[in-house]
Amino acid sequence: MSLLEVDKINSYYGDSHILFDVSLHVEEHEVVALLGRNGAGKSTTLKSLMGVVQPKSGRILHKGEEVQHLPPFQLARRGIQLVPEERRIFGQITVHENLQLAAMTAPQPRSLDEIYETFPRLAERKRNRGKQLSGGEQQMLAIARAMIRNASIIMLDEPFEGLAPLIVRDLMEVCRKLADGGHTIVIVEQNVRAALSLADRCYLINNGHMVYEGTPAQLHADTSVIEKYLGVKV
Numbered sequence: 001m002s003l004l005e006v007d008k009i010n011s012y013y014g015d016s017h018i019l020f021d022v023s024l025h026v027e028e029h030e031v032v033a034l035l036g037r038n039g040a041g042k043s044t045t046l047k048s049l050m051g052v053v054q055p056k057s058g059r060i061l062h063k064g065e066e067v068q069h070l071p072p073f074q075l076a077r078r079g080i081q082l083v084p085e086e087r088r089i090f091g092q093i094t095v096h097e098n099l100q101l102a103a104m105t106a107p108q109p110r111s112l113d114e115i116y117e118t119f120p121r122l123a124e125r126k127r128n129r130g131k132q133l134s135g136g137e138q139q140m141l142a143i144a145r146a147m148i149r150n151a152s153i154i155m156l157d158e159p160f161e162g163l164a165p166l167i168v169r170d171l172m173e174v175c176r177k178l179a180d181g182g183h184t185i186v187i188v189e190q191n192v193r194a195a196l197s198l199a200d201r202c203y204l205i206n207n208g209h210m211v212y213e214g215t216p217a218q219l220h221a222d223t224s225v226i227e228k229y230l231g232v233k234v
């Protein structure tokens with residue numbers, strides 16, 4: 001049984017049909033990258049998995065149970081966590097308080113010590129307010145908030161967006177640490193090279209249709225697919 005199985009979901013914004021029979025699966029301890037051009041439907045896929053957008057048809061199974069009808073807070077309680085592009089951290093309270101708040105509503109949170117061990121940079125900044133952090137540190141905090149909630153799946157929507165290369169390198173290290181620690185991660189990223197270097201498996205989505213599934217090595221070998229659906233060289 002897959003940790004997460006998505007079976008032919010169709011998602012809409014109003015009358016606009018965005019996802020067409022999208023299927024994918026995520027195994028425990030796997031890092032899965034979801035790639036595609038702007039507007040391909042990557043964020044909508046993550047939002048559908050998080051219950052922010054409810055698919056009109058199709059099934060989503062988490063640990064074998066149908067969850068496509070559940071609201072976001074119930075999916076969060078089941079351990080599905082989305083770190084959205086806009087990194088929802090609280091700017092007015094400290095790093096420490098941001099983490100405490102995230103832990104408070106989780107059924108079985110991890111300890112703060114464990115989080116600070118994984119994110120030493122946040123330990124250094126724990127008394128700073130959220131808004132005093134750099135973009136990269138805010139992203140770390142957003143990921144750490146998902147981690148302290150003991151997420152069974154962490155979904156990252158463009159975590160490297162708008163960050164300087166050096167910060168991306170630091171964040172990549174954090175993601176690698178999480179992956180090596182057995183976390184299950186779904187990552188959506190425009191930085192194809194970075195995403196593929198983290199992923200065990202990847203999917204390509206185009207105009208709301210899933211068009212490719214394979215390992216990063218298989219995708220690297222298939223330059224025509226990369227050029228056709230991503231328009232980049234990796």
Ligand SMILES: Nc1ncnc2c1ncn2[C@@H]1O[C@H](COP(=O)(O)OP(=O)(O)OP(=O)(O)O)[C@@H](O)[C@H]1O
Nearest residue numbers: 013016018036037038039040041042043044045190
């Ligand atoms: N709230 C919304 N209402 C209506 N249409 C939307 C909404 N959000 C996204 N869309 C449309 O849905 C399609 C898929 O968007 P989505 O954000 O899922 O793409 P994406 O692959 O994540 O792209 P990007 O990298 O630009 O975020 C696009 O055509 C977009 O314009």
